[in-house]
Amino acid sequence: MIPALLFMLGIGAVCGIILSLSSKVFYVYEDPRIANVENNLAGANCGGCGYAGCSAAAEAIVTGKELPSLCIISGKEGAEKVAQIMGVDVCSAESPLSYSMCEGGSRAADKYHYMGISSCRAMAVVFGGKRVCSVGCIGLGDCVKACKFGALQLGPKGYPVVDDDKCVGCGACQQACPKEIIEVKTLSEKLMKFNQKQDPLAPCAQTCPAEINIPRYINQIKEGRYKEAVQTIRMRNPLPLACGRVCPHPCESECRRGIEDEPVSINQLKRFASDYEMDSGSRIPIKCAPDTGKKIAVIGGGPSGLSCAFFLRRIGHQVDIFEAMPKLGGMLRYGIPEYRLPKKVLDWEIQGILDLGIKSFCHVKFGADFGLGSLMASGYNAVFLGVGAWKDYSLGIEGENLDGCYTGIDFLQKMSSGKKVNLGKRAAVVGGGNTAVDCARTLLRSGLEKVYMVYRRTRKEMPANEVEIVASEEEGIEFVFLAAPTRVIGDDSDKTTHIEYLKMQLGEPDASGRRRPEPIEGSETLLEVDMVISAIGQSPDPSFKEQDPHKRMVELELTRWNTIDNDPATMQASIPYIFTAGDAATGPSLVVEAIGGGRRAARSIDLFLKGRPVEPVKDSLQQKRIRESIFKKVDGIKKTPRAKMPEIQVDGRLDSFVEVDLVLPEDTAHEEAKRCLDCCRICYNPDTDFPIAGNN
Amino acid sequence: MEDLFVLAISCIFINNILLAQYLGNCPFLGTSKKMETAIGMAMAVIFVLVMAGGLTWIVNEYLLKTLDVEYLQTVSFILVIASLVQFVEMFLKKSIPALYSGLGIFLPLITTNCAVMGVALINMKEGYSFLEAIVASFAYAIGYGLALILFAGIRERILLARVPKPLQDTSIGLITAGIIAITFMSFKGMV
Numbered sequence: 001m002i003p004a005l006l007f008m009l010g011i012g013a014v015c016g017i018i019l020s021l022s023s024k025v026f027y028v029y030e031d032p033r034i035a036n037v038e039n040n041l042a043g044a045n046c047g048g049c050g051y052a053g054c055s056a057a058a059e060a061i062v063t064g065k066e067l068p069s070l071c072i073i074s075g076k077e078g079a080e081k082v083a084q085i086m087g088v089d090v091c092s093a094e095s096p097l098s099y100s101m102c103e104g105g106s107r108a109a110d111k112y113h114y115m116g117i118s119s120c121r122a123m124a125v126v127f128g129g130k131r132v133c134s135v136g137c138i139g140l141g142d143c144v145k146a147c148k149f150g151a152l153q154l155g156p157k158g159y160p161v162v163d164d165d166k167c168v169g170c171g172a173c174q175q176a177c178p179k180e181i182i183e184v185k186t187l188s189e190k191l192m193k194f195n196q197k198q199d200p201l202a203p204c205a206q207t208c209p210a211e212i213n214i215p216r217y218i219n220q221i222k223e224g225r226y227k228e229a230v231q232t233i234r235m236r237n238p239l240p241l242a243c244g245r246v247c248p249h250p251c252e253s254e255c256r257r258g259i260e261d262e263p264v265s266i267n268q269l270k271r272f273a274s275d276y277e278m279d280s281g282s283r284i285p286i287k288c289a290p291d292t293g294k295k296i297a298v299i300g301g302g303p304s305g306l307s308c309a310f311f312l313r314r315i316g317h318q319v320d321i322f323e324a325m326p327k328l329g330g331m332l333r334y335g336i337p338e339y340r341l342p343k344k345v346l347d348w349e350i351q352g353i354l355d356l357g358i359k360s361f362c363h364v365k366f367g368a369d370f371g372l373g374s375l376m377a378s379g380y381n382a383v384f385l386g387v388g389a390w391k392d393y394s395l396g397i398e399g400e401n402l403d404g405c406y407t408g409i410d411f412l413q414k415m416s417s418g419k420k421v422n423l424g425k426r427a428a429v430v431g432g433g434n435t436a437v438d439c440a441r442t443l444l445r446s447g448l449e450k451v452y453m454v455y456r457r458t459r460k461e462m463p464a465n466e467v468e469i470v471a472s473e474e475e476g477i478e479f480v481f482l483a484a485p486t487r488v489i490g491d492d493s494d495k496t497t498h499i500e501y502l503k504m505q506l507g508e509p510d511a512s513g514r515r516r517p518e519p520i521e522g523s524e525t526l527l528e529v530d531m532v533i534s535a536i537g538q539s540p541d542p543s544f545k546e547q548d549p550h551k552r553m554v555e556l557e558l559t560r561w562n563t564i565d566n567d568p569a570t571m572q573a574s575i576p577y578i579f580t581a582g583d584a585a586t587g588p589s590l591v592v593e594a595i596g597g598g599r600r601a602a603r604s605i606d607l608f609l610k611g612r613p614v615e616p617v618k619d620s621l622q623q624k625r626i627r628e629s630i631f632k633k634v635d636g637i638k639k640t641p642r643a644k645m646p647e648i649q650v651d652g653r654l655d656s657f658v659e660v661d662l663v664l665p666e667d668t669a670h671e672e673a674k675r676c677l678d679c680c681r682i683c684y685n686p687d688t689d690f691p692i693a694g695n696n
Numbered sequence: 697m698e699d700l701f702v703l704a705i706s707c708i709f710i711n712n713i714l715l716a717q718y719l720g721n722c723p724f725l726g727t728s729k730k731m732e733t734a735i736g737m738a739m740a741v742i743f744v745l746v747m748a749g750g751l752t753w754i755v756n757e758y759l760l761k762t763l764d765v766e767y768l769q770t771v772s773f774i775l776v777i778a779s780l781v782q783f784v785e786m787f788l789k790k791s792i793p794a795l796y797s798g799l800g801i802f803l804p805l806i807t808t809n810c811a812v813m814g815v816a817l818i819n820m821k822e823g824y825s826f827l828e829a830i831v832a833s834f835a836y837a838i839g840y841g842l843a844l845i846l847f848a849g850i851r852e853r854i855l856l857a858r859v860p861k862p863l864q865d866t867s868i869g870l871i872t873a874g875i876i877a878i879t880f881m882s883f884k885g886m887v
Contacts, residue, residue: 003763003765004765004767004768007759007763007765007768007772008768008771008772008775011755011759011772011775011776012775015775015776015779018779018783019779019782019783019786022783023786025790026786026787026789027790028790053804117856117858118858119855121855122855122856125855126856319815348722408880542698553790570818
């Protein structure tokens, strides 16, 4: 007995000593919180959280990859203790919720009905899916079976519907789903989700530069859930009122219905839903993630700046906007005339964004009133530069500085901010883009007798939106095509009297695919006007770069078009803590593009602030199309006419700046929403009983 | 040399630690749901078994036998094996982090596993030499890994089958294991 005891004592002591020595020798520094956190996890190594064992989970929590509520067994108490160790409030932990990406479950017909297979996983292995659609929900409910909390149900349309109140975000459904279409995400993750190659995305949603989930909100409008539709839009676009009015809707040109019929009037439905919110008189509350304590300066309160600020605020950061003009809105306010986007509407929309807790400072110009150094000194962790493109290109012809000559953006800006402009009687607007059309229509509304649009190519090549061109034709603007201005002629007191142009003819197509105009010798023609507005494009004004007294901006690289050089996939500029999007980065482009860019920049800023590498989204689409999703024909469509946009009669609109386009009435919007095929990547709803998919 | 080969074959197939001796069933059922995990576990078992086999042989030969306390075999092996795995874990974490991240989570799982213990005790009972003990431990581990990976493959296929409700998951797992064990019985006359 005694020797046995002694032996065990001895061998125990030896083992103990060896272990304690080796723990000294083989010591690897580990955050002491990891062990601490691990002690408060369930310790079952169950893997329910998605990590292999509790130590891996503890490490993920401490390194900030996961939230204190990661452990699904230790429950609320465990999460509270972990949160305490991490020094955060457990309530501040953003709770993830499950959601289904596929909403087209009932849309695709069943492919096989195979007796005996009752699980999605098995079905996925055998056929790649039960339904015709190879991407979306199989609909056998593995996720429903996996959910221990009864938060999932197969909805009436055959795809799972999540009950947010019951969902605890354990991730069991995500693991059970063989199609990766049910995902467990926090609000921040949902807001910062970008289109990826493998996502189930309808062609319209692939095309939208802001990546709005278009079929989802149309579906919500169809079901009368307007508020939810607005929330869906706000997941991607903070300015639905403005976009619903001015967006040239590239999405509609990819609409699958447009292949056999007219495309769905997507943008008008967006406007319908967002106008519904405004007209209802109450704002739909916008959810934000808990505060993170990081501060970001957004320079420029235009669409890209507002979008970036909106999304940064929604994922919990503190944002201040600095604006050089007297009011926020950028080109939306100063570049788009009242009759297209009333200031009242814009004000209402911007107020909603500021109400999230965003501070704005107007009338302060970056580079002149403050610089990068002062921002850094005030404790901002990152800077978003959305200064836009406000500098008009000049015509470069003789006489363009005469009295009565203006440049496009400058003119629109003066008109918008109510500054006095000496208006004449007859005007020529040079250019064929949206700015030119806006100038022309604004002039007409200001009481001019005659407004010409002078463009060097033909109507077919005009870059302005088709609807805008049609509207200006209706309003009586005279187009002078194939005309290149050569000089502006003035009288003795330097007042403009004529513009001289050279007639052109179209030659071979150039790099942009448009036929290049060539001058016809000796065809000089005079046009009698007392105002000339040149609206032939803009570039960013790089003056902020030199004016910075701290000289830090010198390192910021610009392109040869004076736009800020950035990585288009991450929006990061050449100075790592500066991010940029919108016209300042792309040159003059669409509002919706600036909004998408702002959100992409917000994602990168978030990564940057969390100390993670600022990397592009993996397999990001960025408006590239998924080939299999673009059909050549779509069978079984019964043609139904597209809702016509209601607008004010031409007679009534020329003597004022009243908004021309009107919102769809509710019943028309319903009918229009019903025209949506609810396409996913390859499944779609045939109005007839002719099920097909991907037969291109 | 030939003897060692025969020993190895018999340890892998005829006396398969899992299917013939029924040791180490809990990780067998626990880690066989996915092929990936099964492979990780198999590697960890090989790693730990070989070292435990060697160390316990030394402890038995030079400590227990010399001090004439062989009846303490079981209890001292528990201590030695547990300490060994802890030590190895620390060593790997510091020196070979890549290996640690691959095997790390499986090591604690088999610290106090009956398969490891069983192999150590069988080695002593059979009176193997040091070399034989190492070869036998390695072969047993291979046998374990073989069974585990086979089983994981089968379980992935079972997902496709319609299993009656009362027999789902672990039940069907045990039944399957039983059937594989029966097939392994056919190796009996090999050596």
